[in-house]
Amino acid sequence: MSARLLSCLLVAAASATSASAQDSDLAKQLANPIASLISVPFQFNYDTGYGPNDGSKTYVNIQPVLPFSLNDDWNLISRTILPVAWQEDIAGPSGTQFGLGDTVQSLFFSPKAPGPGGTIWGVGPVFLVPTATDDLLGGEKWGAGPTGVVLKQSGPWTYGMLANHIWSFAGDGARSDVSATFLQPFINYTTHDAWTFALNTESTYDWESESWSVPINFMVSKLVTINKQPISLQAGVRYWAESPENGPDGFGARLGITFLFPKN
Numbered sequence: 001m002s003a004r005l006l007s008c009l010l011v012a013a014a015s016a017t018s019a020s021a022q023d024s025d026l027a028k029q030l031a032n033p034i035a036s037l038i039s040v041p042f043q044f045n046y047d048t049g050y051g052p053n054d055g056s057k058t059y060v061n062i063q064p065v066l067p068f069s070l071n072d073d074w075n076l077i078s079r080t081i082l083p084v085a086w087q088e089d090i091a092g093p094s095g096t097q098f099g100l101g102d103t104v105q106s107l108f109f110s111p112k113a114p115g116p117g118g119t120i121w122g123v124g125p126v127f128l129v130p131t132a133t134d135d136l137l138g139g140e141k142w143g144a145g146p147t148g149v150v151l152k153q154s155g156p157w158t159y160g161m162l163a164n165h166i167w168s169f170a171g172d173g174a175r176s177d178v179s180a181t182f183l184q185p186f187i188n189y190t191t192h193d194a195w196t197f198a199l200n201t202e203s204t205y206d207w208e209s210e211s212w213s214v215p216i217n218f219m220v221s222k223l224v225t226i227n228k229q230p231i232s233l234q235a236g237v238r239y240w241a242e243s244p245e246n247g248p249d250g251f252g253a254r255l256g257i258t259f260l261f262p263k264n
Helices: 002-015 021-030
Strands: 038-050 055-062 065-069 074-088 096-100 103-111 119-129 141-154 157-171 179-190 195-201 203-206 211-226 229-242 249-261
Touching: 021 179, 021 195, 021 211, 021 229, 021 249, 038 229, 103 141, 119 157, 195 229, 211 249
Parallel strands: none
Antiparallel strands: 038 055, 038 065, 038 249, 055 074, 065 074, 074 096, 074 103, 103 119, 119 141, 141 157, 157 179, 179 195, 179 203, 195 211, 203 211, 211 229, 229 249
């Protein structure tokens, strides 16, 4: 399945119009998690090694980013992550499940002008919403906490850190409480012809189980324009450097497509 998707991405890139300076600028904006740019990513992920039955999980994260201008000085950036998952034997011989997972909604208040030294930052709340359609696709807990991002863009480089912490405050009392810290250091390099090479981790520390999940992601993306629509095509691999007991193991894959809607 991933090979067919990758082939489609390569064909689309080959048929797209040639890169322009605007494409390169949009690619750099896309590397900024709180850029004032409407984007709608669809991120395909595949991981294996779950539990004693070597279970697998395939999921698509739908991740719309919507910026709102509050006044002359501040933006509000809404970032949503809604997973649609298909999984098999994720918890031993547990069969298959398909449906929605839990939604993570982040809001960043960010100055429109970069700070000293070109520093870009944003802070705000993050919310966990129990939208899962199956017990094994989510935690059935409501949660909230703080989130923040800080980054710098210098020439072709973008580097920084996104972080949040979520505590559960309501939900099914029979399910485990949530107290989790998410850390995402990242570094991206964008070329003049709109290729971006990205390295990051999406590490989570679960304070309830005292365990780490540390996937290391390497991604290559290309921003193209097809029928005047800017699109970013992504492909990459992931390695699980650390995961909880019965969690994913070894290598995984990530493919994606992002639709961009820059201001005219």
